[in-house]
Amino acid sequence: MSMTDTLHDTAAQTAEGLPDKGGPAQPLLIVKDMQKYFPVRGGIFGRTQAMVQAVDGVSFEVKKGETLGIVGESGCGKSTTARLLIGLTEKDSGEIIFDGQGVGDSLNLRDLRRGVQMVFQDSYASLNPRLTIEESIAFGARVQGLSDPIGRAHSLMERVGLAPERFAQRYPHEVSGGQRQRINIARALAMSPRLVVLDEAVSALDKSVEAQVLNLLADLREEFGLTYIFISHDLNVVRYISDRILVMYLGEVVEVGPVVSIWEDQAHPYTRSLFSAMPSMDPENRTKTPPLTGDPPNPINPPSGCRFHTRCRFVDTVCKEKAPALRELPGRGGHCAACHLHDPDSGHDKAGREDIW
Amino acid sequence: MAIAETIDAAPAQRSGYWAGVASRLRRDPVTMICLAVLALLILSAIFAPFLGLQDPYKGSMIARLKPIGTPGHPLGTDEQGRDMLARLIYGGRLTLFIGLMPVVLAFFVGSILGIVAGYAGGMVNTVIMRTVDVFFAFPSVLLAIAISGALGAGIVNSLVSLTIVFIPPLTRVAEAVTSGVRSLDYIDAARASGASALTVIRVHVIGNVLSPIFVYATSLTSVCMILAAGLSFLGIGVRPPEPEWGLMLNTLRSAIYVNPWLSALPGLMIFITSLCLNLVSDGVRSAMNVHD
Amino acid sequence: MLSYFLRRLILVLPVAFGVSIICFLLVQIAPGDPLTAIMPVDATAEEQAAMRAAYGLDKPLPVQYAIWIGNLVQGDMGRSIATGRPVAGEVFGAVQNSLVLAISASLIAFPIGVFLGFLAGYFRDTLLDRAVTAISITGVSVPNYWLGIVLVIIFSVQLGWLPSMGAGPGGSQEWEWNWLHIRHLVLPAITLAVVPIGIVARTVRALSGDILTMDFVQALYAKGMSRFDVLCHVARNAAATALSVMGLQLGYLLGGSILIETVFNWPGSGFLLSNAIFQRDLPLLQGTILVLALFFVAMNLIVDVAQAAIDPRIKRN
Numbered sequence: 001m002s003m004t005d006t007l008h009d010t011a012a013q014t015a016e017g018l019p020d021k022g023g024p025a026q027p028l029l030i031v032k033d034m035q036k037y038f039p040v041r042g043g044i045f046g047r048t049q050a051m052v053q054a055v056d057g058v059s060f061e062v063k064k065g066e067t068l069g070i071v072g073e074s075g076c077g078k079s080t081t082a083r084l085l086i087g088l089t090e091k092d093s094g095e096i097i098f099d100g101q102g103v104g105d106s107l108n109l110r111d112l113r114r115g116v117q118m119v120f121q122d123s124y125a126s127l128n129p130r131l132t133i134e135e136s137i138a139f140g141a142r143v144q145g146l147s148d149p150i151g152r153a154h155s156l157m158e159r160v161g162l163a164p165e166r167f168a169q170r171y172p173h174e175v176s177g178g179q180r181q182r183i184n185i186a187r188a189l190a191m192s193p194r195l196v197v198l199d200e201a202v203s204a205l206d207k208s209v210e211a212q213v214l215n216l217l218a219d220l221r222e223e224f225g226l227t228y229i230f231i232s233h234d235l236n237v238v239r240y241i242s243d244r245i246l247v248m249y250l251g252e253v254v255e256v257g258p259v260v261s262i263w264e265d266q267a268h269p270y271t272r273s274l275f276s277a278m279p280s281m282d283p284e285n286r287t288k289t290p291p292l293t294g295d296p297p298n299p300i301n302p303p304s305g306c307r308f309h310t311r312c313r314f315v316d317t318v319c320k321e322k323a324p325a326l327r328e329l330p331g332r333g334g335h336c337a338a339c340h341l342h343d344p345d346s347g348h349d350k351a352g353r354e355d356i357w
Numbered sequence: 358m359a360i361a362e363t364i365d366a367a368p369a370q371r372s373g374y375w376a377g378v379a380s381r382l383r384r385d386p387v388t389m390i391c392l393a394v395l396a397l398l399i400l401s402a403i404f405a406p407f408l409g410l411q412d413p414y415k416g417s418m419i420a421r422l423k424p425i426g427t428p429g430h431p432l433g434t435d436e437q438g439r440d441m442l443a444r445l446i447y448g449g450r451l452t453l454f455i456g457l458m459p460v461v462l463a464f465f466v467g468s469i470l471g472i473v474a475g476y477a478g479g480m481v482n483t484v485i486m487r488t489v490d491v492f493f494a495f496p497s498v499l500l501a502i503a504i505s506g507a508l509g510a511g512i513v514n515s516l517v518s519l520t521i522v523f524i525p526p527l528t529r530v531a532e533a534v535t536s537g538v539r540s541l542d543y544i545d546a547a548r549a550s551g552a553s554a555l556t557v558i559r560v561h562v563i564g565n566v567l568s569p570i571f572v573y574a575t576s577l578t579s580v581c582m583i584l585a586a587g588l589s590f591l592g593i594g595v596r597p598p599e600p601e602w603g604l605m606l607n608t609l610r611s612a613i614y615v616n617p618w619l620s621a622l623p624g625l626m627i628f629i630t631s632l633c634l635n636l637v638s639d640g641v642r643s644a645m646n647v648h649d
Numbered sequence: 650m651l652s653y654f655l656r657r658l659i660l661v662l663p664v665a666f667g668v669s670i671i672c673f674l675l676v677q678i679a680p681g682d683p684l685t686a687i688m689p690v691d692a693t694a695e696e697q698a699a700m701r702a703a704y705g706l707d708k709p710l711p712v713q714y715a716i717w718i719g720n721l722v723q724g725d726m727g728r729s730i731a732t733g734r735p736v737a738g739e740v741f742g743a744v745q746n747s748l749v750l751a752i753s754a755s756l757i758a759f760p761i762g763v764f765l766g767f768l769a770g771y772f773r774d775t776l777l778d779r780a781v782t783a784i785s786i787t788g789v790s791v792p793n794y795w796l797g798i799v800l801v802i803i804f805s806v807q808l809g810w811l812p813s814m815g816a817g818p819g820g821s822q823e824w825e826w827n828w829l830h831i832r833h834l835v836l837p838a839i840t841l842a843v844v845p846i847g848i849v850a851r852t853v854r855a856l857s858g859d860i861l862t863m864d865f866v867q868a869l870y871a872k873g874m875s876r877f878d879v880l881c882h883v884a885r886n887a888a889a890t891a892l893s894v895m896g897l898q899l900g901y902l903l904g905g906s907i908l909i910e911t912v913f914n915w916p917g918s919g920f921l922l923s924n925a926i927f928q929r930d931l932p933l934l935q936g937t938i939l940v941l942a943l944f945f946v947a948m949n950l951i952v953d954v955a956q957a958a959i960d961p962r963i964k965r966n
Contacts, residue, residue, distance in 0.1 A: 120545070128560075131564075143556060144551055184546075494664050496941075509680060579789070583792045591908065
């Protein structure tokens with residue numbers, strides 16, 4: 001297939017995708033105060049005994065054409081956030097606004113699913129073992145009633161680097177992990193989405209394959225004008241692909257900002273310890289003290305005040321009493337952090353000091 | 358572009374899943390022999406009228422309880438002088454029908470209930486599965502006898518009671534398999550593409566849960582066979598004078614002092630059938646790579 | 650441990666409630682008017698109505714159920730239509746005889762099944778393993794009512810060694826522990842033991858085979874532990890599951906011995922049940938089934954609790 005064909009197909013697909021409504025200045029996605037608690041049932045009658053506060057008042061924006069990386073420890077609510085965004089899990093409260101339209105008000109779930117797709121971590125579990133690759137890719141387009149699902153599947157297979165004549169009739173167990181993840185990407189793109197949520201999409205791949213798939217993702221973003229939310233625990237990968245990074249801890253956003261700004265100077269003590277946990281290539285630059293001690297607290301009973309205070313080096317009385325709000329740091333290009341240290345009026349005795357780090 | 362990785366693809370295997378199962382079955386002599394025996398039993402039962410057998414209903418007062426090997430009656434005669442060979446072959450009709458049909462019916466009902474419970478989860482699951490739990494409080498023999506005993510003898514009543522007996526175990530297996538599949542990402546991916554629950558079940562669930570449920574169902578056929586004949590043996594299944602192996606075993610019991618081995622013949626037929634069913638079920642299980 | 654027991658006990662209550670509903674409905678699905686069995690053929694309409702009222706049959710079903718269950722918890726299961734005696738007494742007498750049979754069969758089946766299964770699991774994929782597998786498949790495939798008849802033909806009719814009918818000499822209905830009665834027990838107990846031998850052997854084979862290939866067994870050998878001590882470890886790991894299978898089998902034997910009791914005229918619950926069916930004695934049918942099912946439920950509970958006592962992982966579910 002020649003390049004012109006590909007471009008032609010691309011044009012055809014965007015024509016069938018959801019139209020751009022709000023214009024370039026309107027963020028593609030706005031999330032306001034999104035909350036999801038999961039009930040913990042137990043005891044004799046299986047009553048709800050407690051709530052896991054998986055996602056608790058999360059707000060952020062994703063601009064058109066950018067990639068937002070979400071990082072955090074396992075169990076911090078990254079994946080729940082992803083599932084809430086594409087409607088696989090129902091949110092308890094909060095707002096999701098997709099290109100100016102509120103999900104649930106002016107945009108129903110079915111249309112949202114045309115606009116938002118997801119790629120999962122486990123490339124094998126996310127493909128039906130009984131369907132051929134072409135059927136798996138064509139399924140979504142078929143369900144949405146798009147024209148020529150099989151032809152669409154073939155051209156996308158070509159685009160992600162899998163020759164249709166060799167792969168279309170195969171089953172998922174007959175291809176490699178990297179190839180499966182390419183199939184999953186093609187499957188997500190078959191619906192001509194505008195936002196793709198990649199939930200640890202490259203984490204299970206070998207490093208060399210991971211790099212290839214990351215490059216593919218970057219090319220596809222360019223070509224189809226996509227917007228990504230890229231969830232990962234691997235900071236290097238996130239840095240490579242993202243424009244902005246959002247850091248989550250125990251269901252809350254603790255820091256968000258441009259990649260460069262965060263890479264240069266992490267504002268939140270938690271982000272800082274995450275970064276210092278990264279292995280360095282420089283033998284002189286050893287990590288000598290454990291950056292983070294202990295396990296994350298139980299999300300059923302999160303700590304009062306700032307949720308990180310049980311593990312924070314700079315903990316002060318105010319941290320235990322009052323939860324810090326997400327504040328923009330002056331002169332940092334939209335870099336925000338939720339920490340009393342950056343609020344001169346918070347009452348934290350080290351607030352505003354730069355020499356403590 | 359990162360197309361290099363696709364070059365090392367393994368040679369394409371186009372042979373489907375079922376072809377593999379069939380070829381593994383063909384290499385398993387025990388299963389093949391048992392399948393042949395079962396086929397012979399079923400075919401001879403179906404085509405019994407064309408085999409030149411004697412009338413299985415016509416008795417003779419003077420030719421009662423003739424031993425095996427009597428001229429004209431290779432397997433002897435029963436307590437009413439009816440030809441045993443004819444009755445055993447004709448007996449396969451009702452015995453196999455009542456012995457296998459309930460599992461087939463329960464397979465459909467149990468699969469539907471279990472898939473719905475496993476896919477829907479929540480309240481629907483609780484209602485279906487707690488009801489199933491209650492039926493598990495009865496040993497299967499007891500439940501079959503209780504329902505058949507209350508309903509009374511008759512072919513339809515036997516079918517009903519045995520189907521009720523086998524719905525709960527099949528529902529439980531179907532539910533377990535379905536909730537396992539339900540938690541896999543490809544179901545989420547399908548839901549995320551906007552497909553309705555019915556479409557997701559039809560395209561993505563059924564194909565992946567049916568073979569374990571089917572294998573489990575085949576393992577129930579032997580028990581069902583024994584139970585069905587047992588109901589007739591107790592006198593709450595098929596009514597006389599129909600030839601049926603369990604019922605024949607019952608009526609010939611009084612003859613054990615006159616012609617002992619003759620009276621064991623119908624039971625031997627039940628035994629052979631149930632043994633073959635068990636062995637075939639084991640063979641199918643390993644050919645389909647299903648593990649408990 | 651006590652809290653686990655209580656939790657399981659409370660989980661059993663809804664099941665027991667469901668069981669009582671099914672037993673109550675058994676009488677409702679029975680064709681025909683329950684009164685025809687007890688009323689004279691020439692009874693007038695008024696007499697019939699009076700009888701109906703006396704038995705509470707004129708009330709709506711939920712009320713009838715409430716009355717029935719109310720009597721039940723006081724130990725009153727109604728009266729047998731055929732004999733006029735209280736159902737409870739008849740059932741408990743018969744269940745005792747059935748228990749003698751079921752426990753004897755278990756005592757035969759469990760040691761043999763465990764032994765065979767362990768041999769097969771330990772010597773996996775040898776001739777011995779195949780022989781045991783063949784035995785257990787035959788065991789679960791044989792219609793045991795037919796096996797009973799075959800044993801009677803061999804040992805009573807042809808050899809004349811053992812009696813074929815009843816629980817004791819002269820059609821004795823009362824079980825006693827003496828040689829004359831035990832002679833009557835041998836054939837039915839062996840017959841009843843065949844299926845559980847197959848099932849227990851199969852379970853134990855799978856269990857010990859699986860456990861022997863686990864990493865911790867290699868670690869024990871590597872530690873220099875003797876073969877026997879390693880076997881003890883394996884046995885302890887297999888015990889919880891094996892025990893639960895055997896406990897359930899005992900429950901099955903009690904409820905499932907109906908056909909065997911019919912073959913041997915054993916005066917147990919199954920024999921009672923088949924009498925109840927043929928005399929259309931519905932209260933007796935209902936009572937017998939209820940008691941057997943509740944016994945099975947109780948057996949499940951005991952097995953669960955015993956399993957939790959052996960295997961600490963279960964308590965924490």
